[in-house]
Amino acid sequence: MSSVLIVVEHNKQKLKMATLKALTFARQAAKKLNTQLNLLVIGHEVEAVAKQLQPYGANTIYLVEDPAYKNYTAETWGHVTAEVAKQCDAVLIGINTGTTGRDLMPRVAAKLNAGMVTDLIDFDGDLFVREMWAGNARAFIEVTTPITVASIQGTAFGVAEPGGTESSITRLEIPVPKTKTRFLEIRETKSDRPDPTEARVVVSGGRGMKGPENFKLIEDLTDLFNGAVGASRAAVDSGWISNDLQVGQTGKTVAPDLYIAAGISGAIQHLAGMKNSKVIVAINKDEEAPIFQVSDYGLVADLFKVVPELTEALRKEI
Amino acid sequence: MKILVTAKRVTDPDMKIKIKEDGSGIDLSSMSFKVNPFDEIAIEEALRIRKDKGGEVVVVGIGSDKAQTEIRYGLSMGADRGIHVQVDGYMDSEVIAQILKSIVEKEQPDLVFLGKQAVDDDNNQVAQLLAEYLGWGQACFASKIEVNESKAIVEREVDGGIEIMEIDLPGIVSADLRLNEPRYPALPAIMKAKKKELQTLKPGDLGVDITPKVIVKRMAEPAQRKGGRMVADVPELVRLLKEEAKVI
Numbered sequence: 001m002s003s004v005l006i007v008v009e010h011n012k013q014k015l016k017m018a019t020l021k022a023l024t025f026a027r028q029a030a031k032k033l034n035t036q037l038n039l040l041v042i043g044h045e046v047e048a049v050a051k052q053l054q055p056y057g058a059n060t061i062y063l064v065e066d067p068a069y070k071n072y073t074a075e076t077w078g079h080v081t082a083e084v085a086k087q088c089d090a091v092l093i094g095i096n097t098g099t100t101g102r103d104l105m106p107r108v109a110a111k112l113n114a115g116m117v118t119d120l121i122d123f124d125g126d127l128f129v130r131e132m133w134a135g136n137a138r139a140f141i142e143v144t145t146p147i148t149v150a151s152i153q154g155t156a157f158g159v160a161e162p163g164g165t166e167s168s169i170t171r172l173e174i175p176v177p178k179t180k181t182r183f184l185e186i187r188e189t190k191s192d193r194p195d196p197t198e199a200r201v202v203v204s205g206g207r208g209m210k211g212p213e214n215f216k217l218i219e220d221l222t223d224l225f226n227g228a229v230g231a232s233r234a235a236v237d238s239g240w241i242s243n244d245l246q247v248g249q250t251g252k253t254v255a256p257d258l259y260i261a262a263g264i265s266g267a268i269q270h271l272a273g274m275k276n277s278k279v280i281v282a283i284n285k286d287e288e289a290p291i292f293q294v295s296d297y298g299l300v301a302d303l304f305k306v307v308p309e310l311t312e313a314l315r316k317e318i
Numbered sequence: 319m320k321i322l323v324t325a326k327r328v329t330d331p332d333m334k335i336k337i338k339e340d341g342s343g344i345d346l347s348s349m350s351f352k353v354n355p356f357d358e359i360a361i362e363e364a365l366r367i368r369k370d371k372g373g374e375v376v377v378v379g380i381g382s383d384k385a386q387t388e389i390r391y392g393l394s395m396g397a398d399r400g401i402h403v404q405v406d407g408y409m410d411s412e413v414i415a416q417i418l419k420s421i422v423e424k425e426q427p428d429l430v431f432l433g434k435q436a437v438d439d440d441n442n443q444v445a446q447l448l449a450e451y452l453g454w455g456q457a458c459f460a461s462k463i464e465v466n467e468s469k470a471i472v473e474r475e476v477d478g479g480i481e482i483m484e485i486d487l488p489g490i491v492s493a494d495l496r497l498n499e500p501r502y503p504a505l506p507a508i509m510k511a512k513k514k515e516l517q518t519l520k521p522g523d524l525g526v527d528i529t530p531k532v533i534v535k536r537m538a539e540p541a542q543r544k545g546g547r548m549v550a551d552v553p554e555l556v557r558l559l560k561e562e563a564k565v566i
């Protein structure tokens with residue numbers, strides 16, 4: 001029987017929450033296509049990840065382990081994904097979007113001669129839906145190949161709850177291919193805060209923050225909620241904050257319950273990454289700033305005055 | 319070192335687009351165009367490597383005759399020559415990658431630089447597809463690159479930080495925003511670029527089938543937000559977040 005296959009993203013033996021959003025999409029898609037649902041865990045010593053997924057009702061969880069698969073590379077993981085996709089007759093192969101998914105999936109598509117949909121937000125059983133032009137156009141897409149490969153935009157889907165029968169784990173041995181790239185190291189962003197794509201509250205700072213030291217104001221505010229820090233491109237380009245916190249068309253897409261933008265003008269490219277947040281608050285000293293056109297509550301003020309004031313006021317409320 | 323770079327003609331990223339009434343696509347009639355910003359960064363990087371290592375930088379653009387404007391822009395930045403593959407109408411990333419593959423096979427570059435994504439379709443696919451078609455390695459979302467004889471060390475912007483990897487040459491690199499700051503061509507360079515070689519090819523010359531696999535059937539406006547409400551001060555904001563928005 002044909003299947004929908006989801007590649008599982010994980011970090012340090014732990015499942016990424018975005019995978020559970022991809023799973024929500026995959027359950028819907030498997031129903032619409034009347035197929036099985038399978039999951040694929042690739043890595044080294046990652047059985048714990050497969051086990052975490054057992055209560056989610058997939059038919060089979062494929063587990064492919066090898067020391068060579070410990071650190072993701074597009075060549076190795078692409079090879080494994082395509083091989084497993086063939087074995088389980090996958091007609092739709094997906095992964096949550098992010099730098100891994102975006103790097104990996106086109107390679108899988110090329111191997112399987114499949115069309116690819118980037119960052120899909122919906123599928124009606126026939127057409128795929130995604131946003132283009134910095135979120136300003138919604139496109140309805142037909143894929144003419146028998147197999148479709150996709151990255152899945154997590155903001156469009158809720159986190160899957162456990163359900164269905166317990167999945168079995170099937171180990172597969174897939175010989176490591178020869179590669180032309182090698183992982184050397186990762187310089188990790190050190191932070192105890194959640195990722196902006198996973199937090200209920202995101203507070204972002206832009207060029208108006210004036211310098212890295214002032215991000216303390218953003219951190220104090222977001223820590224009240226165990227929230228995440230985000231940033232505009234200008235703040236990242238200035239080297240004030242790490243690259244993986246950039247929110248926008250070419251950074252991360254977020255949709256928290258509360259998004260607070262401080263000292264961010266609201267360029268099209270920034271809006272693309274946060275306009276689907278539930279409630280948006282903008283703090284900017286320029287009343288003409290375009291960010292106010294999308295904000296539910298706008299405050300024209302100097303952020304250095306009102307952000308600490310807001311932190312103090314909220315501390316009393318929560 | 320021979321480097322191939324791509325230059326896609328895209329709508330000006332700072333202009334607001336309009337979707338055609340019938341939903342068949344974007345109304346391009348009043349738009350201005352420019353080279354995809356990520357491609358500008360890719361071209362700049364290629365020029366810096368040429369300065370260091372010598373060699374040649376070739377700019378490739380695929381599209382209507384108008385796509386030559388963006389190839390010329392690359393030449394005015396300092397690239398040596400251009401290749402235009404003339405295709406009118408819609409192409410998916412797969413078709414672009416197939417065309418680029420055949421150009422790479424003809425030109426045999428040591429390195430191919432692309433942008434990480436085109437800011438119109440936002441696909442983020444071509445570099446990776448091309449790498450697989452060629453059986454080469456890929457280093458996508460590059461923020462730093464150091465080229466040695468037969469290898470390059472690339473820093474990549476990834477979720478979680480910066481990843482450092484090694485890639486054999488020939489190989490594919492896609493540029494992210496922090497790789498460099500592209501130069502602005504000066505007037506003499508723009509004049510000089512007009513005389514540089516720009517070859518035009520057709521997909522038929524390259525033996526590439528341009529039937530897309532991924533087709534945009536229609537387009538619609540995304541849901542619009544009703545924003546614009548202003549509050550007077552922090553106490554009012556806190557009250558509304560609590561009582562109206564109920565997020566705290």
Ligand SMILES: Cc1cc2nc3c(=O)[nH]c(=O)nc-3n(C[C@H](O)[C@H](O)[C@H](O)COP(=O)(O)OP(=O)(O)OC[C@H]3O[C@@H](n4cnc5c(N)ncnc54)[C@H](O)[C@@H]3O)c2cc1C
Pocket residue numbers: 205206207208209231232233234235246247248249250251252262263264265266267268269270273283284285286289301302303304331355356437
């Ligand atoms: C190819 C490409 C991709 C891009 N991708 C992204 C992306 O993914 N994400 C992104 O964010 N941008 C992206 N951009 C950049 C985008 O176009 C804008 O340049 C950027 O978002 C601006 O950042 P900013 O709002 O922080 O800075 P600015 O536009 O300079 O705005 C700073 C704001 O701070 C306000 N301010 C200053 N001081 C204070 C104060 N004391 N109190 C209150 N307010 C103050 C000012 O009034 C101003 O509105 C991209 C651009 C390109 C070309």
Ligand SMILES: Nc1ncnc2c1ncn2[C@@H]1O[C@H](COP(=O)(O)O)[C@@H](O)[C@H]1O
Pocket residue numbers: 324325326327354356357378379380381411414431432433434435436437439440441442443444445
């Ligand atoms: N028509 C084109 N002509 C030249 N290069 C292109 C074209 N389309 C895409 N590319 C290249 O591929 C990159 C990624 O595009 P995409 O995968 O469509 O987002 C772009 O930054 C360009 O460098």
